[in-house]
Amino acid sequence: MGNAVAIISTIVVNKKMKKKIVEKVLEEMKKNREMQVSNNVEDVVIEVGPVETFLNQILNEKPMRFSSQQLAACTRNYSSELGSGGYGVVYKGELPNGLPVAVKVLKVSMNKRVQEAFMAEIGTIGRTYHVHLVRLYGFCFDANTKALVYEYLENGSLEKYLYGDVEGSTATRLEWEALHGIAVGTAKGIRYLHEECQQRIVHYDIKPANILLTADYTPKVADFGLARLGERENTHMSLTGGGRGTPGYAAPELWLALPASEKCDVYSFGMVLFEILGRRRNFDPCHGESKEWFPRWVWEKYEQGEIDCVVSCDGVVGEADRQKAEMMCKVALWCVQFQPAARPTMSSVVRMLEGEMAIVPPANPFHYVMDSNIGSTNSGFWSDTYQSSRETIGRDSELSVIRAVVKST
Numbered sequence: 001m002g003n004a005v006a007i008i009s010t011i012v013v014n015k016k017m018k019k020k021i022v023e024k025v026l027e028e029m030k031k032n033r034e035m036q037v038s039n040n041v042e043d044v045v046i047e048v049g050p051v052e053t054f055l056n057q058i059l060n061e062k063p064m065r066f067s068s069q070q071l072a073a074c075t076r077n078y079s080s081e082l083g084s085g086g087y088g089v090v091y092k093g094e095l096p097n098g099l100p101v102a103v104k105v106l107k108v109s110m111n112k113r114v115q116e117a118f119m120a121e122i123g124t125i126g127r128t129y130h131v132h133l134v135r136l137y138g139f140c141f142d143a144n145t146k147a148l149v150y151e152y153l154e155n156g157s158l159e160k161y162l163y164g165d166v167e168g169s170t171a172t173r174l175e176w177e178a179l180h181g182i183a184v185g186t187a188k189g190i191r192y193l194h195e196e197c198q199q200r201i202v203h204y205d206i207k208p209a210n211i212l213l214t215a216d217y218t219p220k221v222a223d224f225g226l227a228r229l230g231e232r233e234n235t236h237m238s239l240t241g242g243g244r245g246t247p248g249y250a251a252p253e254l255w256l257a258l259p260a261s262e263k264c265d266v267y268s269f270g271m272v273l274f275e276i277l278g279r280r281r282n283f284d285p286c287h288g289e290s291k292e293w294f295p296r297w298v299w300e301k302y303e304q305g306e307i308d309c310v311v312s313c314d315g316v317v318g319e320a321d322r323q324k325a326e327m328m329c330k331v332a333l334w335c336v337q338f339q340p341a342a343r344p345t346m347s348s349v350v351r352m353l354e355g356e357m358a359i360v361p362p363a364n365p366f367h368y369v370m371d372s373n374i375g376s377t378n379s380g381f382w383s384d385t386y387q388s389s390r391e392t393i394g395r396d397s398e399l400s401v402i403r404a405v406v407k408s409t
């Protein structure tokens with residue numbers, strides 16, 4: 001009997017313990033579930049936070065809209081200036097997720113028409129992606145601040161690597177192979193704008209300052225799609241009233257107010273090729289009269305069968321390099337032909353530079369300057385085109401001579 005009582009009481013105790021254990025387990029499970037829920041809540045907070053919003057918007061292929069306060073915060077009150085150009089000043093910044101950016105604060109005055117163009121351009125530029133084009137992440141369109149937020153390129157513009165006299169010039173000397181790669185990459189970026197992207201884009205301002213370099217010197221074309229934002233400062237062409245192009249790189253049709261097409265980018269690219277070949281500015285009085293305007297000197301050497309003089313400039317070593325330099329020389333001469341129709345398309349330029357297309361001997365691109373006997377020296381005319389538009393008063397007579405030449409050709 002005593003045993004039976006002991007067994008029954010053990011069962012009851014065990015049942016009580018079991019109940020307690022079950023209760024304990026349930027309590028733990030509940031706690032865990034609550035913790036999970038609270039963790040999920042945190043996840044949700046991250047998802048709607050600035051990093052995720054940013055990434056999602058990138059995935060949605062939409063440029064982000066920033067407020068002026070956000071831009072001030074991400075540039076630490078515009079404390080680090082990267083440079084300035086015709087549209088305004090460019091500052092270094094960092095988005096909340098640590099992504100470095102370049103913020104271009106626009107100085108251009110915006111009437112209603114330009115404002116509409118700005119929004120249209122944002123839509124186009126923000127959806128134009130290519131490995132050789134600088135990416136637009138977003139923009140600011142507040143009452144007092146109009147700005148564009150771009151991907152940041154560590155090595156800045158090609159200018160620094162071509163001329164020794166640019167502020168911020170580095171001691172890094174780019175090998176010939178790297179320069180050739182930069183020429184090909186840039187040509188591919190422009191080809192994409194002209195021939196491959198959904199909405200065809202003419203850049204109008206191809207020049208070394210608008211070719212930016214990543215940490216490993218991959219070139220990316222900057223500032224495409226800005227041409228319609230109106231008149232810029234007087235460092236740029238203004239004869240045609242469009243403010244398009246930069247003296248020295250702008251095609252004749254831009255400064256002669258003739259109809260312009262994507263071929264004006266081909267011309268400017270040719271001028272960049274000359275500067276890459278010579279590692280110098282095309283117009284530089286330091287080089288003595290015969291060489292002060294490099295493109296014409298290159299043509300003369302080519303015509304005299306002395307192209308080796310051009311390509312034996314330092315940095316070109318070995319037969320493969322020599323061939324590439326010679327190709328680049330001929331392509332440059334084709335690109336700067338006076339008549340737009342005589343210039344190649346950018347896809348032909350790419351193929352020629354990559355050695356996939358034979359290069360027909362180029363015609364003289366400068367006969368209109370040579371024949372018209374403008375100025376005391378032929379390069380005198382070109383020195384004028386390199387000055388700011390403010391300094392070119394009196395060029396009207398020269399332009400009328402050229403117009404006459406154009407009509408007669």
Ligand SMILES: Nc1ncnc2c1ncn2[C@@H]1O[C@H](COP(=O)(O)OP(=O)(O)OP(=O)(O)O)[C@@H](O)[C@H]1O
Nearest residue numbers: 082083084085086087090102151152153156157209
């Ligand atoms: N995305 C960027 N990443 C790094 N540096 C940049 C970037 N954009 C511009 N910069 C720097 O800022 C400088 C000024 O650029 P900006 O485009 O304002 O002038 P520009 O190219 O000389 O003239 P333009 O107004 O005709 O484009 C560049 O030369 C470059 O050094």
Ligand SMILES: [Mg+2]
Nearest residue numbers: 085209210223
């Ligand atoms: Mg620029």
